Amino acid sequence: MLxxxxxxxxxxxxxxxxxxxxxxxxxxxxxxxxxxxxxxxxGADELVYLDITASHEGRKTFTELVGRIAREINIPFTVGGGINELKDVDRLLNAGADKVSINSAALRRPELIDEIVKNFGSQVCVVAIDAKCDDMIHPAGHPDIDGTWTCYMNGGRVPTERNLFEWAQEVNERGAGEILFTSMNHDGVKNGYADCALRKLSDNLTIPVIASGGAGSREHFRDTFINGHSDAALAASVFHFGEIPIPELKKYLISEGVNVRI
Amino acid sequence: MYYIFIEDSLKSVTFVPKFVVSLNMNVAIIKYNAGNIGSVENAVRRLGIEPLVTDSPELIKNADRVIFPGQGEAKSTMEYLKAHKLDELIKSLTQPVLGICIGMQLLCKHSEEQDTDCLGIFDVDVKRFIPQVHEHKVPQMGWNTVEDTKSELFKGFEKPEFVYFIHSFYAPLCKETIATTNYIQPYSSALHKDNFFATQFHPEKSGSVGERIIKNFIDL
Incomplete structure (x- = not known):
């Protein structure tokens, strides 16, 4: 089983x-x-490296780093941050990335998805979506599908006209390989992933959905897999600060009936 | 066999076997219009071998081991192989050959992907995954297990091991199946006939398990 x-x-x-x-x-x-x-x-199953530098030199440094990662790391990795056009994708894939994650650039010009898919295949194209629910009943996140989910760009600073579910559907139809959904309401709160919205996404799309934003405990991972129907769960701080060691997390998930790789 | 020592984040200690392979082995990786070839090159390098990434018939013919890797689409890759006369070359190889992902599918008889006639080493036709329930997303993307392994390629495997897959098409079970994976239905995750071996998954991205498979192939 996958x-x-x-x-x-x-x-x-x-x-x-x-x-x-x-x-x-x-x-x-x-x-x-x-x-x-x-x-x-x-035991991480994949890695995501996000370039948060803005400068030209920073981009160059990052590309060199991607080459080093590709030489050293033997599991798949995705790179994102500052990808605006096809030649950025080309540069990062050439350096050895397995997948690229695009966000604002896809919202500004959705055809970029088609171009990536046509030139490099669906499997390399991850579309990251940052969205915020404007009239969420519970800040903790339940129920959170009845509100209006608006997509944001430029790192969550600029709201767009796009609705999360409509945009995700379009991204799917344009041929993206995966969706990485970050709920801005849940991100950093450590109160669990946006499982209701994730479930609606996952159940309506034909491509895998990666949950992002809100992991604070191992139960949150279980919940997003079981209740949120997420295919993958991404987190940063709980891993970086050693709050949730991955081997223990995976043992726990198996004991809860979630199929993970060990 | 020797070991290097790594302390991980859990303050526990793990032993990572560092494989010793025949360093003078001449490994050719076939260069063509498919993606992901650099990953295979990196994986072979991590075993301490400097591979040749080449489309030169001479170099490929004279290599001790040939890897036919790639990620891509059947029709355009097959057309490229024909245009560069690599199709006949691959069929004529007698040393151990390892096809990976699209490399494996191209070694089969035919692919449903744009109705493409392939190289016909393996007597099986490649089909498209048809989802049966919503959980069946296509492509299959991620880690799944290989079971019922029967080949030197999987030497040292004592239980179903997880390996990394990305694919929308699959080879059904057949007499050349040497490993089975279950996604939507059981299918061939590896094939073997004579000197030709092939995996649907990506050993070069499958962590230490994948490294063992590439090492087993080189040690054949």
Whole structure:
């Protein structure tokens, strides 16, 4: 049976990880490759590296880093951040990334999805969607599908006219390989993923959905797989600060009847 | 066999076997219009071998091992192989050959993907996954187990192991099946006939399990 995936996300600035300094026993805690290897050893199923630098030099550093990751890491990894056009995708795939994640650029020009799919295949195209529910009844997240979910761009700073479910459907139809959905209401709150919205997405789409934003405990992972029907769960701080070690998380998920790779 | 020592985030200690392979082995990776070839090159390098990524018939013919990797679409890759006369070359190879993902599908007889006639090493036709329930998303993307393994390729496997898949088409079970995976239905996740071996999954992205498979292939 296809396993549910656990995906740590690493934010990269000037070639170094931004979070993760509490990660113990690494020779170099800020080194994205050391950290990626440690996660891979611990049982992470994939990795996401997000470039949060804005400068031209930063982009160059990141591309070089992607090449090093590809040489050293033996599990799939996705890269995102600052991908605006096809030549950015080409550059990162050439450097050795398995998938690229696009967000604002797809909202600005949805045809970019078609172009990536046509040139490189669906499997490389992850579309990240940041959305916020404007009239959510419970801040904790339930029930959260009745409100209006609006897509945001530029790192959650700029609202768009797009509705989450309509945009996700379009992304699916344009041929993207996966959707990475971050609920801005849930992100950073550590109160669980937006499982009602995730379930609606997952049940209406034909491509895998990655849950992002809200992981605070191992139960939240179980809930997003069982109740949210998520295919994968992404988290950053709970892994970086060692709050939830991946081997223990996976043991727990198996005991709860979730199929994960061990 | 020797070991390197890694301390992981749990303050526990794990042993990671660092494989020793025949370093003078001449491994050719066939270069053509498919993606993901660099990942295979990196994986072979991690075993301590410098592979040749090439479309030169001479170099491919003279290699000790040939890997036919890739991610892509059957029709355009098959057309490329024909245009570059790599189709006949691949069929004529006598050393161990490992097809990976689209490389495996191209070694089959025919693919439903754009109704493509393939190389016909394996006597099986590649079909498209048809979802039966909503949970069946296509492509299959992620980690699934290989079971009923019967080949030197899976030497050292004692239980079903997880490997990484991305594919929308599959080879049904047949007499050349050497590993089975279940997605929508049981199908061939690896095939073997004479000197030709092939995996539907990506050993180069399958962690230490995948490394073992590539090492087993080189050690054949």
């Amino acid at each position: 396993a549910k995936r656990i995906i740590p996300c690493l934010d990269i600035k000037d070639g170094q990880t931004v979070k993760g300094t509490n990660f113990v026993n690494l020779r170099q805690a800020g080194d994205p490759i050391e950290l990626g290897k440690a996660y891979s050893e611990a």
